[in-house]
Amino acid sequence: xxxxxxxxxxxxxxxxxxxxxxxxxxxxxxxxxxxxxxxxxxxxxxxxxxxxxxxxxxxxxxxxxxxxxxxxxxxxxxxxxxxxxxxxxxxxxxxxxxxxxxxxxxxxxxxxxxxxxxxxxxxxxxxxxxxxxxxxxxxxxxxxxxxxxxxxxxxxxxxxxxxxxxxxxxxxxxxxxxxxxxxxxxxxxxxxxxxxxxxxxxxxxxxxxxxxxxxxxxxxxxxxxxxxxxxxxxxxxxxxxxxxxxxxxxxxxxxxxxxxxxxxxxxxxxxxxxxxxxxxxxxxxxxxxxxxxxxxxxxxxxxxxxxxxxxxxxxxxxxxxxxxxxxxxxxxxxxxxxxxxxxxxxxxxxxxxxxxxxxxxxxxxxxxxxxxx
Numbered sequence: 001x002x003x004x005x006x007x008x009x010x011x012x013x014x015x016x017x018x019x020x021x022x023x024x025x026x027x028x029x030x031x032x033x034x035x036x037x038x039x040x041x042x043x044x045x046x047x048x049x050x051x052x053x054x055x056x057x058x059x060x061x062x063x064x065x066x067x068x069x070x071x072x073x074x075x076x077x078x079x080x081x082x083x084x085x086x087x088x089x090x091x092x093x094x095x096x097x098x099x100x101x102x103x104x105x106x107x108x109x110x111x112x113x114x115x116x117x118x119x120x121x122x123x124x125x126x127x128x129x130x131x132x133x134x135x136x137x138x139x140x141x142x143x144x145x146x147x148x149x150x151x152x153x154x155x156x157x158x159x160x161x162x163x164x165x166x167x168x169x170x171x172x173x174x175x176x177x178x179x180x181x182x183x184x185x186x187x188x189x190x191x192x193x194x195x196x197x198x199x200x201x202x203x204x205x206x207x208x209x210x211x212x213x214x215x216x217x218x219x220x221x222x223x224x225x226x227x228x229x230x231x232x233x234x235x236x237x238x239x240x241x242x243x244x245x246x247x248x249x250x251x252x253x254x255x256x257x258x259x260x261x262x263x264x265x266x267x268x269x270x271x272x273x274x275x276x277x278x279x280x281x282x283x284x285x286x287x288x289x290x291x292x293x294x295x296x297x298x299x300x301x302x303x304x305x306x307x308x309x310x311x312x313x314x315x316x317x318x319x320x321x322x323x324x325x326x327x328x329x330x331x332x333x334x335x336x337x338x339x340x341x342x343x344x345x346x347x348x349x350x351x352x353x354x355x356x357x358x359x360x361x362x363x364x365x366x367x368x369x370x371x372x373x
Contacts (some may be wrong), residue, residue, distance in 0.1 A: 003101070003127045003128070003129050004299075006129075008038075008041075008134060008199035009075070009103055009129070009131060011134045012036050012038055012043075012073075012075040012103070013075050013077070013105055013132045013133045014104065014133065014136075015034075015036050015043070015046075015075070015076075016034040016036045016075045016076065016077050016105070017034060017077050017133060017136055017137065017140065018033055018034065018035050018135075019034030019035070019047065019048040019057070020032045020033050020034030020035070020048055020049070020057070020077045020140060020366065021034075021140065022034070022048045022050075022222075022223070023048055023049050023050055023051075023275040024191075024192050024223075025191040025192055025223060025226050025227040026050055026051050026226040026229065026230050027049050027050070027051065027052060027225070028052065028079065028194045028299070028300075028301060029144075029194065029299030029300070029301060030049060030052045030144075031049075031078055031082050031108075031140075031141040031144040031301075032048075032049065032077075032141055032152060033048065033049045033056060033057040033076065033077050033078045034046075034047070034048045034049075034057050034076075034077050035047045035048070035056075035058045035060070035061040035074060035075065035076045035077070036061065036074070036075040037061045037062070037064075037065045037068075037069055037072045037073070037074050037075075037099070038072055038073045038074075038075065039065075039068050039069075039071065039072040039073075042079035044064070044065040044068040044069065044072060045059055045060075045061035045062060045063070045064040045065030045066075045068070045069060046064060047059065047060025047061035047062075047063070047064065048060065050108040050226070051226075051229075051230070055076075056080075056081065057072065057076065057090075057094060058076060058080055058094060059090065059093060061074070062093060062094070062097050065097075068129065069097040069098065069099055070098035070099070071099070071100045072096065072099050072100065072101075073100065073102070074094055074099045074101070074103070075103045075132075076102065076103070076104050076105070077104075077105045077106075077137045077139065077140070077347075078103065078104065078105065078106060078108055078141070079104045079108040079113060079115070079117045079118055080093075080094055080104070080109045080117040080118075080121070081108065081110075081112075081113050082112075082116040082117040082119075082120050083112045083113060083116070083296070089120075090117070091116075091117040091120040091121055092120070092198070094121065094126070095120070095121065095124045095126065097208070098188045099126060100126065100127065101126060101127040101128070101129070102118075102121050102126055102127070102128050102129075103128075103129045103130075103132055103138050104118065104128070104129070104130045104131075104132075105130075105131070105133050105134050105136070106130065106131065106137045106138060107130060108132045108354045109144070109145045109148035111147050111148070113225075118130060119287065121263060127255070128332065129143065135180055141301075142154050142217070142302075142322075143194070143300075143301030143302035144301045146253075146301075146322070147248075147296045147299075147300070147301050148222060150269070151293060151294055151296050151297075152289075152292050152293060152296050153194065153292060153296050153300040153301055153302055153303045153321050154293070154301065154302045154303065154322045154323070155292065155305060155315060155321050155323075156189065156193070156302060156303065156304050156305065156321075156322065156323045156324075156325060157304075157305045157307075157308050157312050157315060157316070157321050157323070157324050157325070158186060158189055158304060158305065158325045158327070159312060159324065159325070159326045159327070159341075160177045160178050160182070160326075160327045160328075160329065161177070161326060161327070161328055161329070161340050162177065162328070162329055162331050162332055162333040162337070163312075163328060163329070163330060163331065163332055164332045164333060164334070164335075164337075165340050166332075166333035166334070166337035166338060166339065166340070167308070167309060167337070167338050167339070167340055168308070168337060168338045169333060169336075169337050169338070170336045170337060170338065176330045177327075177331070178327045178362075178363075178365045179277075179329070179362075179363045179364050179365055180255055180363065181362045181363030181364075181365070182216075182327045182329075182362045182363055182365040182367065183214050184217060184218040185327070185362050185367060186215045186306075186327070187212060187213055187217050188217055188218075188219070188324055189304050189325060190210070190211075190232060190304055190306075191212045191214075191217060191227040191232070192302065193232045193302045193303065193304040194232055194233065194295070194299065194300035194301050194302050194303065195232055195233045195234075195235050195295055195300045195302070195303040195304065196210045196232045196233075196234050196235070196303075196304045196306060196308045197234075197235040197236075197237065197303055197304065197305050197306070197307070198210055198234075198235075198236060198237070198305070198306050198311070199236070199237045199238070199308060199310070199311035200237065200239070200240075200242045200243050201237075201307075201308045201309045201310065201311070202236040202238065202306070202307050202311070203236060203243050203247060203249045204242065204247075205242060205308075207247070207248050207249075208233045208248070208249060208306075209248050209249055209251075209252040210249065210252070210306065211231065211234070211252050211253070212227055212228070212231055212232065214227050214228040214325070215324045216244045221364065222296070231253065232304070233254075233256060233298075233300070234249070234252070234253070234254075234255040234256075234296075235253070235255065235256045235257075235258065235291075235295070235303075236249060236255055236257045236258070237257075237258045237286050237288075237291070237307075237311060238257055238258070238259055239258075239259055239260040239278055239284070239285055239286050240259070240261075241257070241259050241261075241262075241263060241265065243257075243267070243327050245269070245272050245274075250272060250274060253273075253297065254273045254274060254275075255274050255275075256274070256275045256276075256277060257269060257274055257276050257277065257319055258277045258279050258286045258291050259276060259277070259278060259279070259286065260278070260279075260280040260281075260284060260285070260286060261278065261280065262276045263280045269341055274324075277291065279291050279294070280320075285314070288314060288315060288318055288320055289320065292320065301372060305321075308338070309338055309339050309340060309341050309342040310342040312340075312341055312342075313341040313342035313343040314342075315318065316328075316341055316343055316352070317343055319372075321372060322371065322372075323369065323370070323371050324368070324369070324370045325367065325368075325369055326340075326367070326368040326369075326370065327365050327366070327367055327368075328365060328366045328367075328368065329364075329365050330364060330365070352372060353372070353373045354367070354370040354371065354372060354373060355370060355371050355372075356368060356370045356372045357369045357370065357371060
């Protein structure tokens with residue numbers, strides 16, 4: 001049984017999305033999901049998915065509502081699951097609880113669900129509505145959706161530049177172009193990502209660790225604790241294995257290293273807690289698309305690329321970038337400084353077009369969110 005949206009549906013779904021965002025740092029590889037149970041005009045239960053393997057949002061909301069769930073309306077940001085995974089099916093839990101109506105923001109792109117949860121609810125005589133605030137729900141889980149539909153993670157490239165579009169001095173000096181609020185925003189980008197990825201040049205030049213510094217996130221204590229408990233996988237693209245295992249990057253915890261030839265060093269890296277992936281391409285570079293497919297197969301929803309102009313340019317040239325996050329500082333670095341991307345273009349007709357989705361001040365700096373068109 002299906003129905004049409006009713007008055008109040010958007011407001012309650014907005015609250016469910018607000019709850020879902022509490023899992024921004026912690027649900028990987030699962031999607032972020034929130035649930036609100038409403039009886040009459042009163043919210044009787046709320047919940048959100050915290051971590052993979054733990055109860056889903058619907059279960060938390062049903063536990064809070066208790067008997068008041070019977071006859072209530074459930075607002076869920078993603079179609080309730082219908083399969084047995086690490087937790088029981090949420091669609092069955094809603095049926096057992098006696099809810100009268102379920103409003104979902106969107107259908108689950110996971111082929112194990114893919115409409116089966118909604119069908120199960122309808123078969124039980126529950127009214128079902130789907131598509132309320134769908135755009136917002138899809139944006140929250142864009143990486144999960146892309147992984148389910150395309151077998152690739154969402155790729156977000158973070159760049160920091162001066163007003164004249166430069167990222168570092170000719171020497172490679174680049175640290176602290178932007179201020180503390182922008183650096184906190186970058187920490188939040190890392191914390192929400194399944195993977196933080198960089199290249200050998202950046203790690204060698206900046207002695208980068210690419211870890212999440214929970215004390216710099218500028219979020220509440222609960223969110224900081226969740227971020228600290230689920231650090232993203234750190235991935236280094238080092239085609240010729242130039243970064244020594246003594247580098248700070250490797251001392252900061254387990255990592256994956258994508259190379260062209262493992263040079264018989266796989267056991268050496270494994271003994272240090274790291275994994276080597278041999279992914280050569282015909283031109284002597286690491287095959288970036290194959291790497292992304294490997295990461296998706298391992299459950300990566302969102303990949304944050306923090307790299308220099310050469311590697312960032314390689315992702316751009318190969319059409320692998322879904323979103324650019326550009327932090328622009330109010331300073332000039334001059335004509336000899338390094339460009340934003342290493343991407344030689346000969347004619348205006350070759351220039352890629354971007355759609356700017358958001359521009360806002362971040363402390364003294366500006367953040368630009370743009371996507372390829």
